[in-house]
Every structure is written in C-alpha cells, then in structure tokens.
Amino acid sequence: MPMVNIAGKEVEVDEEGYLVDLSQWNEDIAKYMAVEEKVDLTDAHWEVVNFLREYYAEYQIAPAVRVLTKAIGKKLGPEKGNNKYLYELFPYGPAKQACKIAGLPKPTGCI
C-alpha cells in the first residue's frame, strides 16, 4: 500500500487515501487529509472529526451517514444533526470525508 510523508513521518494509506493504522493519527495527519479533500478545517469541522473519533473508540466502527447524523443530533443538537449542516462542512459526504480526516476506515455501507 502507498506510503505518504506527513510532517516528516512516513504513514501508510490505502488506495483511497484512508489511514491504515489509526493509532498513528495526529493533528498533522488530519490537516494533510483535509488538504487532500479540499476541506478548510474550522472549529465546526473539528467538532465532527472529534465526534467521529469518540464514536469509533466506543463502537469500533465508522458510522453510516444516517447514523452519524442522528448521533450528532443527539449529542450536539438538532441544528447540527442534519444533512444540510454536515454537507456544508463536508460537501463530498460527511461520513466519507470526515472519517478520512479523523483517520478512520471508510464507513461500512457507505453510499
């Protein structure tokens, strides 16, 4: 699998650019992935990225977008737990793009 150099560290990514070993994740990797995805990281983006990392730590999977939306609504409020808000932050799919930035695998059943 391809190796990329991020902030002086060699990390392995899969053919779609997702981090292979999520224990290697750090903020530099998140920033690198965000540039790859053409996402300008703001606090609102970080909130979703951190939420995903917590979700993964608890359940050991990256959630499908429908499940992510619902879970965010529960934790951060309905004004954030909706497709419009999340797609504005991650136009090419919140589950897909935010997971990549969070260093998680691509969500199972991701459409």
Add this chain to the structure above:
Amino acid sequence: MSDMDMEDDGSGIVKKFMFLNRKAPHGTVYALEGLEVVLITAAFDQDVSLVFTDDGVYQLMKGIDTKGIEVKDFSKTYRALEGYDIEKLYVDRTSMEARGLTEDDLIVDVTVMSDDEMKNLMAEQDVVISF
C-alpha cells in the same frame, strides 16, 4: 397499472430478514463478515432480526480481549446496532446455558428464547441467512 404504481409497490416492500450467527467470534471471518452485512442491510429499512446460537453466543460476550491473537475486537460494535435501528437481538437459551453463560455475561440487551420460540420465529421469516 402505470409504471409509477409499479415503482411504488417495489420500493415499499419490507421483508423479514434473519441473520443467524452460529460461530465463535474469532478464528474464522464469519462473525465479522456477518456483522458487516447486517450493518449494510440496515440502510435498506428491512425488518431485521439477529439470532445468536451455538458458538455464536460467544460473539456477544463481555470482556473479550483479542490482543493476544492480534485481531480487531469488534464486540463493541454490537452496541452500535441500536443506532442503526436494529433492535431485535435473540439468543438461544440452550446454547447460552450449555456454555455456562447468562444474560449478564452479554454486552447488549437480548431476548432469550427457548427452542420452540426460536422455531416459530424462524418460520415467520422471509429470508434466513446463516453465518
């Protein structure tokens, strides 16, 4: 009937799917692959039941530690099923008791069923897929 009606009829069909988990969580890929199929199925709004029987009961055991065998511990993922609206989890009483387990040993809330209840539940299904 117009084409439109045909389409409406097709998209609204909800079938009863049962996923039968019969194998220990590690050593083969069945348990993990079965779980992934269930998570994908959740996107299609079907009536999904999960059954854990035979060694499949071990999939739901609390406190699994896979460090020694260097594979991912996906037992926590069963707790995510609720978020995927999969809430029908059944455990076969005979299998559970034969392995010295009780409901308290399991990582999620389940309905424990007798052989007869299980037989009836299976008979109601449209599709039964065994892992």
